[in-house]
Amino acid sequence: MDRFVWTSGLLEINETLVIQQRGVRIYDGEEKIKFDAGTLLLSTHRLIWRDQKNHECCMAIPLSHIVFIEEQAAGIGKSAKIVVHLHPAHPTKEPGPFQSSKNSYIKLSFKEHGQIEFYRRLSEEMTQRRWENIPVSQSIQTNRGPQPGRVRAVGIVGIERKLEEKRKETDKNISEAFEDLSKLMIKAKEMVELSKSIANKIKEKQGDITEDETIRFKSYLLSMGIANPVTRETYGSGTQYHMQLAKQLAGILQVPLELLSPEDLVNACKMLEALKLPLRLRVFDSGVMVIELQSHKEEEMVASALETVSEKGSLTSEEFAKLVGMSVLLAKERLLLAEKMGHLCRDDSVEGLRFYPNLFMTQS
Amino acid sequence: MAMSFEWPWQYRFPPFFTLQPNVDTRQKQLAAWCSLVLSFCRLHKQSSMTVMEAQESPLFNNVKLQRKLPVESIQIVLEELRKKGNLEWLDKNKSSFLIMWRRPEEWGKLIYQWVSRSGQNNSVFTLYELTNGEDTEDEEFHGLDEATLLRALQALQQEHKAEIITVSDGRGVKFF
Numbered sequence: 001m002d003r004f005v006w007t008s009g010l011l012e013i014n015e016t017l018v019i020q021q022r023g024v025r026i027y028d029g030e031e032k033i034k035f036d037a038g039t040l041l042l043s044t045h046r047l048i049w050r051d052q053k054n055h056e057c058c059m060a061i062p063l064s065h066i067v068f069i070e071e072q073a074a075g076i077g078k079s080a081k082i083v084v085h086l087h088p089a090h091p092t093k094e095p096g097p098f099q100s101s102k103n104s105y106i107k108l109s110f111k112e113h114g115q116i117e118f119y120r121r122l123s124e125e126m127t128q129r130r131w132e133n134i135p136v137s138q139s140i141q142t143n144r145g146p147q148p149g150r151v152r153a154v155g156i157v158g159i160e161r162k163l164e165e166k167r168k169e170t171d172k173n174i175s176e177a178f179e180d181l182s183k184l185m186i187k188a189k190e191m192v193e194l195s196k197s198i199a200n201k202i203k204e205k206q207g208d209i210t211e212d213e214t215i216r217f218k219s220y221l222l223s224m225g226i227a228n229p230v231t232r233e234t235y236g237s238g239t240q241y242h243m244q245l246a247k248q249l250a251g252i253l254q255v256p257l258e259l260l261s262p263e264d265l266v267n268a269c270k271m272l273e274a275l276k277l278p279l280r281l282r283v284f285d286s287g288v289m290v291i292e293l294q295s296h297k298e299e300e301m302v303a304s305a306l307e308t309v310s311e312k313g314s315l316t317s318e319e320f321a322k323l324v325g326m327s328v329l330l331a332k333e334r335l336l337l338a339e340k341m342g343h344l345c346r347d348d349s350v351e352g353l354r355f356y357p358n359l360f361m362t363q364s
Numbered sequence: 365m366a367m368s369f370e371w372p373w374q375y376r377f378p379p380f381f382t383l384q385p386n387v388d389t390r391q392k393q394l395a396a397w398c399s400l401v402l403s404f405c406r407l408h409k410q411s412s413m414t415v416m417e418a419q420e421s422p423l424f425n426n427v428k429l430q431r432k433l434p435v436e437s438i439q440i441v442l443e444e445l446r447k448k449g450n451l452e453w454l455d456k457n458k459s460s461f462l463i464m465w466r467r468p469e470e471w472g473k474l475i476y477q478w479v480s481r482s483g484q485n486n487s488v489f490t491l492y493e494l495t496n497g498e499d500t501e502d503e504e505f506h507g508l509d510e511a512t513l514l515r516a517l518q519a520l521q522q523e524h525k526a527e528i529i530t531v532s533d534g535r536g537v538k539f540f
Contacts, residue, residue, distance in 0.1 A: 314378075345389050347378035349431060356379050360392040363373065 001028035002101040003065050003086045005094040009050050009058040011043055012136040018042045019121045023112030024049065025079075029103025040108060042122055045131040047084070059097055061086070063131055071119055072107070080115035082108045082122065163198070242268045243275065250277040284333045285340070302338040306357060309335075309344060314356045369407050372400055381431035383440065397433075397441045402450060406465040411509035414460040415439075452515070464512045471505055471516035476525055478503055479539045488529070490536045491517075 011017060024040040026033060026049060035057075041048040047066075051057035065087050072081035085105045110118065246268040269281040269291055282298070283289050292298070308323060309315050315323070321331035335355045338344040345358040374380040374396045384390040404423050405411070415438065418424055424433040433441070442461060445451035449467040454460045464471075475494065479485060482499070493499075495513055500506045505513070517537050520526035527538045 339386055342386055342388055345379040345384055345386070346382055347431075348382040349378070354378070356377070358386075358389055359377060360374075360379075360384070360389050360396070 001026075001033065001098040001103065001106060002096065003061050003089045003093070003106075004049075004059040004096040004098065005061075006096055007046075007048060007058050007060040009041075009048060009055070009060075012045070014044075014134045014136050015046070016044045018044060018125060019118055021110065021112070021114035021118050022052065023110065023114075025109040025111055027081075027107035027109065028098070028101055029105060030107075031103075035097070037111075040118070042118065042125065044125065044134060045136055047122075063125060063129075066126060069119070069122060069126065071115070074115075079109045079111045080113070081110065082115060082119050084108065243271055246271040246275055246277065250279055284336070286333070286336065288329060288333055290330065290333070298334070298337060299341070301334055302341055302343060305334050305338050306343045309338075309355055310357045314347065314354045316352055316354050320355075369404065372396065375400065375426060376429060378429060378431055381426070381429075381433045381437075383434075383437040394441060394444050398444050398448065398450070401441065401445060401463065402465040405463045409507075410463065411512055412454065412460060412462050415442075415458070418442075462511050462515075464515070468512065468515035469519045471508065471512060472519040472523075472525075474503070475505055475516060476520055476539065478505075485539050488531070488536055488538045490531055490534065492534070494537070 020039055020041040022039050024038055026035045026038070035049065035051065037052045038049045039052060041050070044063075046060045046062050048058065048060040061084075067085040067087055069085070070083040072083055074080040083105055084107070088104065108115075108118075242264065250272065266281075266289065269279075269289070272291075273280045273294075278294050279291050280294055281289060282292050305320070305324075308320065312319070312323075315335075317328050317332035317335055320335060321328040324331065326334075335344060339346060339355065339358075342361055343358055344355045345360060347354045347356060374393075380393065380396070384393050401423065405413070413421075415435070418438055419432070419435055424438055426432070439458075442451055445463070446453070446461075449469070450464050452462040452464075454462055478500070479487070489497075491510060491513060495506060495508045495510070505516075508516075514528070514535075517526055517528055520539075521528060525540055527540070529536050529538055
């Protein structure tokens, strides 16, 4: 079934209709698939199937793809069939209903009869091979179908379109955004110029974006951690970049960073410990991630948390955060860790979540 | 209904009414709950209960503290008691249960000990005689509810120490 391509169903110039038959169901090998009621058309060049209920659902196979055909007589409760054996799909075949199939044949089931005549005509076309002598336009192969809805952008045109869409969505000027990032990146000036040039070209429709420019542009995007929308390549120089960033982070943590994607920040932080930097990334059970000094011992902090809670009898995360002078998120993580270690227990009610010293363990 | 029942310290500890996520802590918590349920039922001579009654009972609902053990947690406590042999569900829907502060086997043992002590092996008793007769007035099992008594005797039956029989106006038991 992966040999079929979507088509408009319209015949090309020089392509002639030979015969058509309603009520035909297609099988992928021996398997029933959803294309159960359609009109089958035989032309000088193709076998076309169009869904009776949804005329937009229309697909075709060039006759040149057929190796040979067989008849399968009708039986009790079974319609007569034609088995069509096919050559393997061409690698650059246009989109069709199936990307792949384990079968190299399909079956056409004639639920409203007509199999005998159709088989006769199809055999005739297979013998005469009129398609070899009558050229038709290439577009016979390239019409797109109604499904699946995603437009596959190929080549430079696709990149252009995506760029234009992105530009419209964001308020910021592309070159302004890249100028901010250039503080972190080597070769930033060059990239800024490139992006300006591309932005201008799209805006003023001046000339073509050269392939070289596109490649350079894509590689800059990748190295900044922006996933390539067209080909989804994995980060080429990304790892290098994250390592650089990790080193810089350790030094400049106090300086507010202007523009940095969260993904990049996290990836850089994951490298901190490996690079033996004085900071490390810590992930709590809840998934919360924090950066802490290597010298920090959260477990020791827990002991002091227990003291604080005991002094006050019980505390919520907010109360604890205020007392100790830390963020509520981190305060909660510390209390949860203390609970995990058995030092605290919880009281969860409509009044909120409070932590108490774990008297269950300390009192008999 | 307070009586002279002494609530354990946990009853006044708010976390007691929240099922603890820490496994070790939970173990201690559940043990305390089981203990409380059994002593409460013993004092109040309550041998059976419905889950709905339990939810509203002061046992699981400390009005003064403004804390109640949620019904899912009550179910967990009851399941613990069942596993320990102190509880038996009386219906398929698990809406009412028999609560035995002493396990049937333990009751069986006590009863049999009395039977042997008083040289009454091979005697026959009605169930009523055992729990309400003059002879057993000083015994712990005096006043025991019939459901628990029956299970105690069934336990003895398993050990071939007794046999539950039918007598003129109900059931009885023969001891060996």
